[in-house]
Amino acid sequence: MFNYSTKISGTSLPNPILTASGCAGSGKELSQFFALTEIGAIVTKSIMLKPRSGRATPRMAETPSGMLNSIGLQGPGIDLFLENDIPWLQSQDARIIISIAGETVDDYAVLARRVRALPNVVGIEVNISCPNVENRGMVFSCHPETARAAIENVRRNVGGDLPIIAKLSPDVTDIAMIAKEVVNAGADGLALINTVLGMVIDVNTMRPKLAQKTGGLSGPAIRPIAVRAIYQVHESLPKTPIIGMGGVATGVDALELVLAGASAISVGTATFGNPTAVMKVKDELQALLLERGFTNFSDAVGFAHRPENG
Amino acid sequence: MFNYSTKISGTSLPNPILTASGCAGSGKELSQFFALTEIGAIVTKSIMLKPRSGRATPRMAETPSGMLNSIGLQGPGIDLFLENDIPWLQSQDARIIISIAGETVDDYAVLARRVRALPNVVGIEVNISCPNVENRGMVFSCHPETARAAIENVRRNVGGDLPIIAKLSPDVTDIAMIAKEVVNAGADGLALINTVLGMVIDVNTMRPKLAQKTGGLSGPAIRPIAVRAIYQVHESLPKTPIIGMGGVATGVDALELVLAGASAISVGTATFGNPTAVMKVKDELQALLLERGFTNFSDAVGFAHRPENG
Amino acid sequence: MSAINPRALQTSAEVLSNKKVGAYHHMVFAVDGLAQNARPGNFVAIAVGGEASSLVLRRAFAIYRSSDKGSAGGVIELVIAPHGQGSKWLASREVHDHVDMVGPLGTSFGIPTEPVRALLVGGGYGSAPLFGLAEVLKSRGCRVDMVLGASTAGKIYAPLEGKRSVSSMTLTTDDGSVGIEGKVSDALPQLITENESEIIYSCGPMAMLKAIQEIADKYKLVHQASVEESMACGIGVCMTCVVPIRREDGIVRMTRTCIDGPVMDGASVVWDSNRKIPEGTWGA
């Protein structure tokens, strides 16, 4: 019997395959293709305090083995989200990880209070890879002080049981240092990685292709960056659970991230290319683990770190 | 008449297409496929003081639209390099940009003195995206102090005419800040970008695929990161010439980097897939510029920065 | 079954035929059940580039015709303009090749309950979904006039069998190589007046749709426009394909054209929003 379950701090999930924030709509869109209870959890798009239009279009550009996006956290705001999206997910019996994003350090506190005690919500992913409007739009997680402040604000408002997962940007000189900072600030787990800052120039208009100029690079192109970040962070914080993501489209890809140290896997961009990508990853990863003689998923987590003669 | 020439500080080149350091061997290997005088300049592999074995194999892994390498600056050391490689390139009439790399801040001074006055050498590319053995192997260009120190050491040893080009790593929180630092320290130009730190795990051995564990990601996968870095740096230092590189395989790719702000283009990984990639890029870029009505290459440099109604 | 993408299936579609027609490829696919629920205006999303592809996103294609009868089972026909890497790859598939297809997706053209006088306007391959629409309208007793425009004759897709259902067919080309020299929008006022059109159905580039909306406003006509925004997923999960839509509550919201479109009420679209967000716009 294969035990596919995984633990993210206090939370147990029947399997480690999740959607990635911002890549699964409200859940309804995918439920036509598979039952949401089939996966470990659905991670919601990052929700903010107020309704947000997001960025102007064009918002996306395909790149070699990847894409850029500058959606800009379009969303209905926390009120409508709790009124519409969450009840629907609850009605489906889906396990929910709510992703929250703030424009200020205080926003995180307010959002945390709104989402901390909801049925079916098994974790809070704190997206701190977004711009801090109080500090020249600098990304919270790119600086230890603001990363820490945002997570402390969430920690102060959330009790012990619900895992707080800090989602980090890879666009930093030393991601292991930022990881330590947010774990010290109270994060129970980490989500690695958010998109990598990139730009595409349209050679016909001869201007940046995205209205917003820069955007976030995702997809298989960034997988080696994700594997490296997960490996580095797992090495320095072996006990902190990591939700790994970045270019996972197959079971082999997921296995790479798991071996590097991820206790769960979010599938993002791959869903755009294949609505059933999450299910494909789930099935393929299980088969690969069985082939390799694992009987517990958790034994594979970080297995690439074992000593040379292990 | 199309004027394809470009200027990197004091140096004029007949066209802006160069090889990328470490991606053109000693020049001899490619000379079977085209005459080295056809391109703007050949950028040598980064040369160090002593002969170096480089890293153990496996040293490379293919990744989606890219590759990882951990060659580890294998090379003959400056003595044999000046004895063998440089005279051969001079005999071909090639324009040469010598790339130097140190293990200590002092190495850069010594290397600069060795290469500052050689026929056909039209520039020094200072690879500071390599590990500083005096400081826990931290990459020079990832920290403003060590980046500055290395460039100052070169500047003190090189007269006014020969351009000093600082090559930066994209693995930093704020590349524009590092760029300003090295320009203040005396760099005449910048080379952007070196490879992005990544890792691949072999799902059969279940260990990192490269003997060295991490490696540098290059190829089309990282092009959006290169375009972004060049755009950001050109925005903050519009007068500093930039040698752009990162995933250029076609004229369209090169045009993207030029519009973002590159005054010259190095072609690296694409040469592995196609020995004549540099010539292809040269021909295609010229055709694209002509189609768009440019009569001087230099007018296209940074053209994507023009005001909205320009 | 979900309220979103309720009829969508994912299938490995077999190429049954691939013929070059002018600048386009007319392609027929065996799609099993996928054809069953397709209505005029719906589209399919296709994975491109094959096994080792560097193209990670699906490409959307309007359904030209569909049928779930016949010996081949469910069949979908598309009109492909070989443009960039994805469409060129698709257009070079050969008979018996398979492609991964999801559909039918998106909204369809609204069919009036009473017979009306409809004007169908297509730009380039935008004519594709209009022929199926014309058939349905005609079967409901509507008069159907059609105007198709393109830059040049080879880029007008107007197969003979498609013309069966229309009462009149007008062509325009920018270079005058066939039909009237000019834009489709130049031809509209006269056609509306002559045919006493009551509703406009359109499909084509955004600039064309915008010009049609201005005419529709002037003549006070309903305008159902099939818009074309860059789509990464086609199934509503990425939020890349949005346009600002003024909803019934008066609030403008960035609205997904893959779910609430591609066919949208032209009057609700805030046109000309490329690279800017209209003041006061909300999220979805």
Place this chain on the structure above:
Amino acid sequence: MSAINPRALQTSAEVLSNKKVGAYHHMVFAVDGLAQNARPGNFVAIAVGGEASSLVLRRAFAIYRSSDKGSAGGVIELVIAPHGQGSKWLASREVHDHVDMVGPLGTSFGIPTEPVRALLVGGGYGSAPLFGLAEVLKSRGCRVDMVLGASTAGKIYAPLEGKRSVSSMTLTTDDGSVGIEGKVSDALPQLITENESEIIYSCGPMAMLKAIQEIADKYKLVHQASVEESMACGIGVCMTCVVPIRREDGIVRMTRTCIDGPVMDGASVVWDSNRKIPEGTWGA
């Protein structure tokens, strides 16, 4: 003309034939001038995955046979093991498809000036370059014995016509499905003794080559080994394909197997260097 890659050309090679033989594909390409300078042991480097490919590196393939006579002009034959994405793509090319090929590359097997008694050892598709070598050796009056090994019968590539030039052919398989059960190296001592072999030529996985070298050392035989290291470029510019080689000056240097190999003096290779660098090794 350069001293490195002196005979290499880049060409768009047309697939003339593609036949499945056991676990392999035997493929024939029209290559014009590229065949002219090919010698046994040389390889070609092929771009894989097509237009929108995510595979950025070439794949190296040993030349099985080459000919620059005949009606098809220059022709190169390869033996492809469909393994990962690149080789599977190549093995699925059809007649008339074109691939971008660079070659001939690398060193070739050294041919003795006097007739010798040669033992040719191949593992899996490593037999490919040995048949052309056998022909040349035979034409020089050498005795040629061959031993081929693989995990199982289907993975031994030993076409009938290839056997013409050999005096004896021994097969080994790990599972005993054909020939002797075991490794090629198990069969070597007896073959060397029986045939009074004077030189070993080998091609196959590194572990096999290392085992052969140990036997060559024991019997004091020259051993020309065609090694197989991961290659990114095949033309000497990337430094990924190196193995430590003890040069004549006694210094071990990381040496490119695409330029100074694939055929190398087995005695000069510091075997077993995977994931470590021998003490005191220098750069190139």
